[in-house]
Amino acid sequence: METDMDVANALGETLGAAESMPEDTLxxxxxxxxxxxxxxxxEETQLLLPERASCLAVKTxxxxxxxPYAERQCDNAEFMSPGGRLTKLPLLRLGRxxxxxxxPIVGHVEVTQLSHALSAWxxxxxxxxxxxxxxxxxxxxxxAELHQCYLQPxxxxxxxxxxNGAAHPWPLSSIRRHEKRDQALRLLRVYQWHELDTAAVxxxxxxxxxxxxDKLEQVETETDSQLIASYxxxxxxxxxxxxxxxxxxxxxxxxxxxxxxxxxxxxxxRLIAHSxxxxxxxxxxxxxxxxx
Numbered sequence: 001m002e003t004d005m006d007v008a009n010a011l012g013e014t015l016g017a018a019e020s021m022p023e024d025t026l027x028x029x030x031x032x033x034x035x036x037x038x039x040x041x042x043e044e045t046q047l048l049l050p051e052r053a054s055c056l057a058v059k060t061x062x063x064x065x066x067x068p069y070a071e072r073q074c075d076n077a078e079f080m081s082p083g084g085r086l087t088k089l090p091l092l093r094l095g096r097x098x099x100x101x102x103x104p105i106v107g108h109v110e111v112t113q114l115s116h117a118l119s120a121w122x123x124x125x126x127x128x129x130x131x132x133x134x135x136x137x138x139x140x141x142x143x144a145e146l147h148q149c150y151l152q153p154x155x156x157x158x159x160x161x162x163x164n165g166a167a168h169p170w171p172l173s174s175i176r177r178h179e180k181r182d183q184a185l186r187l188l189r190v191y192q193w194h195e196l197d198t199a200a201v202x203x204x205x206x207x208x209x210x211x212x213x214d215k216l217e218q219v220e221t222e223t224d225s226q227l228i229a230s231y232x233x234x235x236x237x238x239x240x241x242x243x244x245x246x247x248x249x250x251x252x253x254x255x256x257x258x259x260x261x262x263x264x265x266x267x268x269x270r271l272i273a274h275s276x277x278x279x280x281x282x283x284x285x286x287x288x289x290x291x292x
Contacts, residue, residue, distance in 0.1 A: 029114040033095035036069040038062075039077040040090045045166045046075070048159070049254050049261075050145035055090040056287070057102050057246025063282045064237050065109060065116040075167040086142045086187070102138060102246075106239045119238045130233060133211075134240050140208040141247035143193045144261060147201050150184045151194075154257040202264055209268045212244060216270040231274065244271070245278040249287045 040055045041047050047055070062069055069092070081088040084101040092099045099105045110117045119127050149160045164180045165173030188194040193201070212232065219230045231241045248271055251261045265271060272291075279287045 030112045032067055032113060032116075033097075035093075035095055036067070037072050037093045038069050038090050039072045039074060039080060039093070041075060041077050041167070042073045046163050048145075048149055048163055049250060049256065050142045050149065051087045051089045052254075053141065053145060053247040053250035054087045054102055055246075056250050057243045058090050058092065058105055060245050060278065060282060061102070061106060061109075061118070061239055061242035064118055064242055065113065067109065067113065067116055086138070102239075102243055103134065106134075118236075118242075121236050122233060122238060126233060130238055130240050133215075133232075134243055137208055137212065137240065137243055137247070139191065140204055141251075143188065143191055144201050144205045145247075145251070146184050146188060147193055147196065148198075148256060148258060148261055150181055151188070152198065152256075152258045152260075158257050159255070198258075198260055202260055205261065205264050206267070209265060209271055213268045213270045216274055231277075241274070241278060245275050248272070248275045249279065252288060252291045 038055075038059065041051070043052065059069075059071070077091055078088055081091045081100045082098060085103075086101060088100055090100070092105050094108070097108065099108055110119070114120065119130060122130060148155050150156055160181075161177055164177045167173075168176050185194060193204075196204070215232050216230065219232070219234055231237050232244065233240065248265055251265050252272075252275075254262065256262075276285075276288060279285050
């Protein structure tokens with residue numbers, strides 16, 4: 001069985017391979033490695049809402065692409081990560097390649113697995129538009145989740161603080177809590193979300209959800225048929241569907257004391273129906289089983 005130390009020891013040799021693909025392999029469809037592992041902290045005791053959303057989005061994307069992987073939960077998953085823009089998770093190890101977070105993992109698949117690329121059916125213009133929406137949706141959902149996990153006092157006390165220190169004994173647990181809070185607040189300051197109150201965060205999330213809901217309505221109008229299972233860009237899936245599902249499902253399944261995020265998302269029935277379709281298709285309805 002592979003241990004945390006095995007992966008940590010392999011980090012040095014995989015970092016170089018993860019930084020860039022050789023030029024002569026770009027545009028080719030390469031064999032999918034047999035030893036693909038997705039690492040994340042234990043979900044029940046350590047994973048925070050924005051981290052779970054990112055991990056679920058990546059898992060869903062790989063399932064949509066029909067690319068097999070083995071899931072590993074370990075305390076040191078975050079420390080194995082070479083870094084990232086938002087959550088640093090999940091960590092995906094593909095042979096000698098090491099990737100983190102949704103967009104870099106999708107980018108790797110898109111250039112190495114042409115036969116599995118979800119957005120290959122879109123036009124170049126549609127792909128550019130879709131990627132812009134991925135960036136906007138990922139930023140908005142993640143920052144809203146971080147804000148509620150770290151700046152909403154009840155959520156921080158009951159959810160964030162215990163999970164941030166769960167992997168370590170005292171006093172390391174206390175040090176780790178301060179480190180992660182500082183990192184989260186620094187990120188919120190970079191995007192100028194640190195001074196937003198809950199009402200302002202709700203407004204930002206509502207704008208994003210409305211944009212996505214309008215996109216689903218537009219697709220429904222263009223297909224002119226409720227019998228067609230429509231996704232965000234039509235009858236076929238793309239990476240935006242996986243990203244949105246990851247965040248919506250994680251928010252609806254979250255156990256935060258303050259339920260502002262879930263209440264906001266529930267205000268958009270098309271988004272809920274969209275997530276239910278994906279849940280039924282790829283998880284047998286288990287991700288949203290508790291959502292009425």
